[in-house]
Each structure stands twice: as structure tokens, then as C-alpha cells.
Amino acid sequence: GQNIDQPTEMTATEGAIVQINCTYQTSGFNGLFWYQQHAGEAPTFLSYNVLDGLEEKGRFSSFLSRSKGYSYLLLKELQMKDSASYLCAVPFMDSNYQLIWGAGTKLIIKP
């Protein structure tokens, strides 16, 4: 089967750096997505990693280690607007069409 684990909630300070972890168990692997979701809104795409290593996009970076079944999302120079849930998702191995989602990590930013 497939399983995705993320911490339920994290708190960080404005201007700081935070790392949100995601571990997954799959029978195969075809990439990992990170999405941001503000309360009551739809998820918005942040990143897609299929190869090991760190990919940087402005203040957000995403890391993948396929051998460890592990990914993290790194947010730098935190802003109040970064308060949101961050979800990781992997394609379901019986079909590339279906995404399996973690429950999301609620990030709370304090002044």
C-alpha cells in the first residue's frame, strides 16, 4: 500500500526558516508534489520533485531523497501570509492519474 506522513502542525516566527517534512511509503515512485492550501481555499501547486536533491524556487525549496522515502519543504524569510497548510502528494502507483495526499501540515506564523 501507500502511506504519507506529515506533522500535523508547526509554529514558526516571522522572518525565520521552517522545514516541513514528509515521509512516504510506496511500492514504486513517480515523483512527489507539494501544495499550499490557505484555510477554505483550494490547494496551489508549489513544486514537483522526481530526482534526488534540492530544488529552489525563491523563498521556497523542496528536497527529495528517494532512498529514504523522504521529502521536505523549506520556507525562508517567513511572512504572515505563509500561514497555511502544506500538503505533500504522490501519484498512486496503480495509476499515474490519481494522487495520494498527506493530511497536511498546518503552519502557524507568529509575529
Add this chain to the structure above:
Amino acid sequence: DAGVTQSPTHLIKTRGQQVTLRCSPKSGHDTVSWYQQALGQGPQFIFQYYEEEERQRGNFPDRFSGHQFPNYSSELNVNALLLGDSALYLCASSRGTSGRAVETQYFGPGTRLLVL
């Protein structure tokens, strides 16, 4: 460039009723996926439509059905509503013909359904 749109934004129904939710995909996208998201949970895959056919289905009962039209827009129908069907229903669109194995999905704003 219009993104994914969904209607209505909010809906209140009573148990046993039927509901239809609508989705128009992002320009250039031909594939539509539907998800159910309960509060504090990740989205749960309902099904995906491509070329007007259901291509993949998640673990949802037959009360959940859908349709895709020639213009790639899609509908989600839920019959015999239960209290537990109260959730945010998300539509996501993607390109199904690029040849890549996995395509990024882009979400609409969702329809919040409350069943009383």
C-alpha cells in the same frame, strides 16, 4: 488565461437530496479530477475524466457519478446525500496528452457542500 472554475461556491442540501457540481478546466487542459476534502484532511480522489470517459476511480460509492463534456468541462453528481458527504469538493485539471507520465494538477476554488 482563465484558471479552473467551479460552481457553485457554497451549497446547502438535506439528507437524501441530490446535488450537481460543475467545473471548467484551465485553458489548454483536457483532464479533470474530482476530490473530496474533509476538514483537516488531505483531498481524497473521487475519479478522473479524460476524453469524456471515467479513466480512474477512487474508493467512493456509486452514489458519486460524473460526466465530462466535449469542451472538457465536467460535472460531479452525488445522489442520496448523507451527512458525511459534507465537505469541500475540489476539481483539478491537467493536461492528459503531453506524453509525460505524471501531470501537475491545478485546482479550482472548490464547492463547499453542507448536508443537513
